[in-house]
Amino acid sequence: MTTPRKLVLIGAGEFAEIAYEYFTHDSPYEVVAFAVEDRFRDAPSLFDLPIVSVEDLERTHPPDDHAAFVAITNTQLNRVRARLYAATRDRGYPIAKYVSSRAFVWRNVEIGENSFVFEHNVLQYHVKVGNDVVLWSGNHVGHRTVIRDHVFMTSHAVISGYCDVGESSFIGVNACVGDHLTIGRDCTVGMGSVVVRDTEPGKVYVGNPAKPLEKSSYDTWKVPEALR
Ligand SMILES: CC(C)(COP(=O)(O)OP(=O)(O)OC[C@H]1O[C@@H](n2cnc3c(N)ncnc32)[C@H](O)[C@@H]1OP(=O)(O)O)[C@@H](O)C(=O)NCCC(=O)NCCS
Known part of the structure; x- marks a missing residue:
């Protein structure tokens, strides 16, 4: 079909x-x-x-x-x-994805369905992008990094090589993540923040070097109790 x-x-x-x-x-x-x-x-x-x-x-x-x-x-x-x-x-619908003709996507990059890749994203060698991921404009995703399902990455973030960005995380504009790091699921990385260590799931990290806020990611985004 x-x-x-x-x-x-x-x-x-x-x-x-x-x-x-x-x-x-x-x-x-x-x-x-x-x-x-x-x-x-x-x-x-x-x-x-x-x-x-x-x-x-x-x-x-x-x-x-x-x-x-x-x-x-x-x-x-x-x-x-x-x-x-x-x-x-x-319900049986074939699910589309969109990858801008103005993005740089190396030939062995994998991108799942319902994902949307805006202009000027750079997806390097062996990057894996899961399902239902939004990469707004201008991000750099380094070689062998994995972006898991439902992530929302805003603009001009740099995710270095060999990283693992956990499911449903939010990455703010101009954030910076060092190589070989894991962003836990449901994390928020604030705009302009510099992540130098693995992050714990469900927390909000801000600053340089990025530190967790007391308020959780769930409170920040008003996630209903049943969905936390
Ligand atoms: C991280 C973020 C989600 C926190 O929002 P919030 O829950 O409303 O938090 P607040 O604004 O109340 O800030 C809490 C504290 O963290 C600090 N803070 C918030 N964001 C920060 C950032 N990116 N870098 C450094 N410090 C930050 C605030 O100054 C405040 O500090 P204080 O308690 O000493 O005054 C938000 O600041 C952010 O970075 N959003 C991403 C914006 C973005 O990328 N938009 C793109 C378009 S979608």
Whole structure:
């Protein structure tokens, strides 16, 4: 079966608008609709395309001839995007990914589905990027580093070689991570912070050298108790 080229974007916020632009002008996909959960559906259309209900998607845009991409940012430390990605995949939709034609991606780099790689990212030799990862513009990801599922990396971070960036972590602008380091799952690395040691899961690290704040990553991003 060939992958459908008609694409539904899940979400209708700013990232969905940006994803619409990028998929339309720099990918083989044709965006045909946006979909949001019923309780957030407050407009009928965007860019002259329908905004349909996620709950009704099989009827309006069936998975046999539509792919989907979940365009949600880091709300609740990536929990909202992760939930909608899993649900959409489980309903049988082929899941798209986007890699900018202006990114540098070495030939043996692996990038999972529902991941979005903006312009000027550098993904070096044997880098692995999991599913549902957002790499906003201009990051450097050094050789053999692994970026695990649901990570949100903002812009111009430098992750050195042989690192392991834990699931659902958030990396702020201009952060810097030394080589061979592990960022624990659910960590937040603040903007401009310099990580020189492995970090513990669920903590917020700021400063140079980066130290943990008392407040957890879960409190910072208001993650509901049940999802911590
Ligand atoms: C780390 C971060 C999430 C913390 O936000 P917060 O929970 O609202 O924390 P606060 O602003 O209350 O800061 C708590 C303390 O940490 C300090 N701090 C926060 N971020 C810091 C940073 N990046 N570097 C150094 N210190 C920092 C604050 O000065 C404050 O110190 P104080 O208690 O001595 O006054 C936030 O500062 C950050 O860096 N966000 C990333 C921004 C970004 O990259 N945006 C890109 C677009 S999505």
